[in-house]
Amino acid sequence: MEENTQNPQSQVPGQQQQQQPQPQQIITQMAVPNSAAVLVLGILSIVICWCYGLVGIILGVIALVMAGKSEKLIRENSDRYTEGSIKNLRAGKICAIIGTSISSVLFTIVIVYLIIIGAAVGTAFTLAPWEHVM
Amino acid sequence: MQPCFYKSNFDIECPGCGMQRALVELLKGNLWESIKLYPALIPVIFMIFYLVLHLLFKFKNGAAVLKYLFIGNTTVIIGAYFLKLFT
Numbered sequence: 001m002e003e004n005t006q007n008p009q010s011q012v013p014g015q016q017q018q019q020q021p022q023p024q025q026i027i028t029q030m031a032v033p034n035s036a037a038v039l040v041l042g043i044l045s046i047v048i049c050w051c052y053g054l055v056g057i058i059l060g061v062i063a064l065v066m067a068g069k070s071e072k073l074i075r076e077n078s079d080r081y082t083e084g085s086i087k088n089l090r091a092g093k094i095c096a097i098i099g100t101s102i103s104s105v106l107f108t109i110v111i112v113y114l115i116i117i118g119a120a121v122g123t124a125f126t127l128a129p130w131e132h133v134m
Numbered sequence: 135m136q137p138c139f140y141k142s143n144f145d146i147e148c149p150g151c152g153m154q155r156a157l158v159e160l161l162k163g164n165l166w167e168s169i170k171l172y173p174a175l176i177p178v179i180f181m182i183f184y185l186v187l188h189l190l191f192k193f194k195n196g197a198a199v200l201k202y203l204f205i206g207n208t209t210v211i212i213g214a215y216f217l218k219l220f221t
Contacts, residue, residue: 036189039200043185046208047178050150052139087197095204102208106148113144 031085032074034066038092041066045099052110056103063096149215174210181207 041063045056070089074081135155140148156172168175181203188196 039197040185040189043181043200043204046204046211047182048150049211050138050148050153084192084194084197091197091201091204094201098204098208102149102212109144110139 029080029082032070032081032089034070035085035089038063038067039088042092042095042099045096045103049103049106053103053106056099057107060096060100060103063092067093147218149211173214174207177207177210
């Protein structure tokens, strides 16, 4: 934060900053934390759509949570992070949203199926003529 | 091969059904058979390959390309799934 106040022209691209003589005023841009992980998890969430939808939901939600935390960091000071990693994060977030929604639809089908099976088995259990069986 | 949970329980194929058969056909070299079984397999493999390359070498527009590849792949997977269900 102190570096920002010392250097008001901090949005100049990296080449011009390196020409400045004082080394303390150079803002070293770094990658957003977890940006690559968010991208990988977001893309894998749709590739693993066949695992009952559950694995896709888990991966997608992890990616969304990580992306939310990193977005907060970016909002605090956006010029500390490289542009490429910010783009990675945004793309990964979109992928995670799509993957999570599709996986959750699949997962809902499994849950509905289990509920129907459970209800059918339950009714058959209660309707069975236990007096004659026992 | 790993049996599908949906196919064995519901008699409905899931969006990932056919991926293993398509992969086997692809490894045998039958490109057209693989596309017929699971059209999204080759784009998905390409997307993962591109993702690894992008993370290693940091292409300039890599994130945007990956985003559009992802949306295209999802469309192909869902479209092929409904085509398979209703035909």
